[in-house]
Amino acid sequence: MDYQFLWRPVIQSLPQMLGGASVTLQVSVLSMAIGMVLALILCFAKMSSFAGLRFVANIWIEIARNTPALFQLYFFKFGLGAVGILIDSYITVVMALAFNTAGYMAETFRGGYAAIPNTQLRSARSLGMTAFQAQVHVMFPQLLRAVYHPMTNQFIWVILMSSLGMLVGLRELSGETQFLYSKTFRAFEYFAATAIIYYLIAKLVLGLMTLIGNKVFGLNRGGVA
């Protein structure tokens, strides 16, 4: 191996890379938040009795789940551009990731809902709660608990997939790295550092989510069954 590793430029540009990492986090949190809200709406749309709503929800969910995330990103980037809708790469990435998250989490919500024994709803109604009260006070907290773990996984996925931002010119962690790399041509060193940063971010977020999960749902507050 003739190649000499040169880490100094990487260390010097660490602040810039961390700046990119903070964009990564921003984009991910934003996509996740929007995606979750959309997912809940899609979930109810899919369970609704109105065929039009069900149709739209189905199309959305199936496209999100059956095409590559990169395809979805290109679609938002080129496709919307072609019809004259102007968006910059930051919003493109957020839209694509939120679109995908909504599709996947909508199904998770539906599954979580179905997993709650129907005696729960019946118990609540038999106590005289209205349908809405039963949903809010009994079903929703359990739903949230049921989807918390998949939601955490989706969050990590979103963080990792936000690296696609690099391919549409967003200067998040990967994009920033590519920019730095093209100045010095030190591919391995820069991307190795980036890989480590992603790993640390993923672990940090996972740890944080687990901590929050334990705090909110408590280890001793098991679900049913």
Next chain:
Amino acid sequence: MISVKNVRKSFGDVEVLKGIDLEVNQGEVLSVIGASGSGKSTLLYCINGLEPVQQGVIEVDGMSVHDKKTNLNHLRQKIGMVFQQWNAFPHLTTLENVALAPRKVKTLPKAEAEALAESQLKHVGLGDKMHLYPNALSGGQQQRLAIARALAMEPNYMLFDEATSALDPELVGEVLDTMRLLAEEGMTMIVVTHEMGFSRDVSDRVAFFHKGVIEEIGEPEQVFGQPSSEHLQKFLAKVR
């Protein structure tokens, strides 16, 4: 008084209740026995308005359950219900489980609802478990919690749907004891059960369901002692 008149109920094409007539008077304990799938649970759901009926009328204290004008949420406060399992809300502590409906439905202030909850929990013997979550309770304790939760709405009637059949044999006793206590206090109850001993001891009347009809109904001595229906004889032989 609960009165059920000529009630028919189907799920899709399957008729599950084929014309049920029944009256349960104030202070009476009616137990309902019958094979799996005979429609026992369905009847309880209909009485509580949790399922619509295709024909017939059910009245509770003179109010028609399936009448559009009836405020079901209001009516249901009069009727407590305990299911076979998964009664307890897993995300709330024992105390919160019991206090939830008084607070949200009766809109009692928090302190008052909790005082009520506390007294009901003591009533069923869970005074020391108030701050535990349901999964820290045994199955029997969870069922007693469900009873306390229903009682906190101060119902006139209690419906039990095989409240003990998901329990380990050792835990059945404590739940039955709590139900017995209620019966002694004069609560009007409909009890779907597989526990023949309990049914014989506690009920004023026993109804035997077979394929969606009440094949036999009467005092326990008669139903268990001199069953006239052939199906009932077979059923009793099986469960011993």
Next chain:
Amino acid sequence: MISVKNVRKSFGDVEVLKGIDLEVNQGEVLSVIGASGSGKSTLLYCINGLEPVQQGVIEVDGMSVHDKKTNLNHLRQKIGMVFQQWNAFPHLTTLENVALAPRKVKTLPKAEAEALAESQLKHVGLGDKMHLYPNALSGGQQQRLAIARALAMEPNYMLFDEATSALDPELVGEVLDTMRLLAEEGMTMIVVTHEMGFSRDVSDRVAFFHKGVIEEIGEPEQVFGQPSSEHLQKFLAKVR
């Protein structure tokens, strides 16, 4: 003969069996009763070599179960075992369930193994269910399938671990009848059970487990009629 000598067994720090001594003679039916967690299942697993022990010796027909030199797969053919639930292999038909071990373990040819399976299935009354998958069977039928499957290995001993306690009350009878049949045919059996009636009728001896020790052992009349241990008295009062 099965002989258990001063067996101690822990899971991690928790000692579950605290010195068990027991002998079961040819043709004898021993039933084991006791509260949940007292170590009944664990003892059966140890006898079958499914769990290691920390101390003591278990011998089956003179072969030491936990000796390194013992061929466990061979020994286990002598001991049939039926568990509380999830016994039946869900991916195989009833016939295939029973024929699997004869084919793979005894390496019988397919036809022979199936003939054997068929006769055992008829023995337990499942002659007409041979080509169904287990999930088309009732719980009781699944347990009888498990019995047939064990019998197909022509064991000298049968161990039952609460074989009926996951069943609906209506289905318990048919499984107990099959076990009774086995006992009458002279099979040596250890039966962990909550069915006191069955235990009283069928057993030659009854052992009462309490927290990892055998607190009382003797003929059914004595154990159920004049229990000397206080724990046993309490236990019997609870399960009635």
Next chain:
Amino acid sequence: MTTVAVFGDLQPQDLLFLGEAALRTLLISSVAIATGSLAGIVFGWMMAAGNRTVQFAMNALLDIFRSVPLLIQLILFDAFVSIAGFPMPAFWSGTMVLSVYTSALVASVARGGIESVPASLRRASRSLGLSYWQDMRYVVWPVGLRSVFPSWVGVSLSVMKDSALVSVIGYIELLKASQILITRTAETFFILGIAGLFYFALSFPLSRAGQYVERRWQQS
């Protein structure tokens, strides 16, 4: 000024170009799914059956592949084999990265499958005298496979979709080919539509087929 046409209209042979690229997508994903699944099953078994040290080590190792973006893994591996002096065509480096990535995902699925087999079922088979490997082969494998088959289908489909990322190291698969055509012809919707339809046509029926098989197994 210039006499050369830099940009052109979409032509019939461009569809062929897309079709070939689609085949490459199929090829690289099937190779990766096949090898990755085999390795993943072995890893999954090690995690389910191994002692704590093995479990911990395997988990930590495979976790790396689940915690670093596939895009970065591809670039990094490609750069690494470059400087290490083992140049290989994009197909091979892409396949290797995708396979390892797949195996990391399949490992947790396989582990779940093995652990999903109820202990009493395994005890039942051992108590009949079946050996460890017979138990694995005749009970754990078929029963566990059924319980995690849908997850495995899910992993495979996501690898198929993620194979689009191999384009960053120069492998011209479907999405890269579409991108080439889009930039040449500016026929954005038509080309993206074809690419999307292809992925959909592959993914949707497979996931439905997976659900169908799952339901049939549940009935049997």
Next chain:
Amino acid sequence: DKLDDVLADGELRCAVVLDFPPMGFRDSNNEPVGMDVDMCADLAAAMGVDHQVVGVTWAERIPALISGKVDVAIASSSDTLERAQTVGFTVPYMVFQFQALLKEDADITAWEDLESARVGAAVGTTYESEFLAYKDTHWPDAEGRYVSFQSENESFLAVSQGQVDAVIVTDTAAANVVNSDKYGELKLGPVAPFGADYVGMMTLRQEYGWINYLNLFINRQIRSGRFDELYAKWIGGEPPALDIPGVYY
């Protein structure tokens, strides 16, 4: 060394960026063509070997080189000092000016108008970093936004779709795009005030013999008039001077 290897193999492998018309792109048969491609063919012919063009993106140029997947990168790569710490450059074989490319109806006339516009460029190019550096020093509080694109062609698409008001490209590309109607009505914008972009061929840093050979090849291309020929074929107009006045090298 590499020179011997290529001669012995009988095949020269060149990395060319194929979304950088007219230097490198794909024709209607999706085959690589362009000035860089012709350069590669000429070089192979001079050595008496076959040639193979390996299409790369901007980002893949270096890994392809270092891994030995290619022998030389003829990929319009600017010869910065920073990059020369990693790879070896030849003398320049081409020079570019940077120019804004605009939509026909844009009302940008002077370079300064870009201050408040949305401007894009292909990621990792010299003109991207030059533009960003210029923006930071001259327009520190510019309200306009900057966007990078993955390839040159994407940036054409973006400006034609109106995703940005202007993209910075090379003069060669700009002329080409404007003459084609594929991207709709586009026009040439102001030329960038920052310097010309000299690009060299790249190979491994330690391949002196090979670099010497390549330098001589570039020299001969110009002496023989082949460079002018290629320039006329792919770009048209007056070929630029590749020498730098007042300097030896």
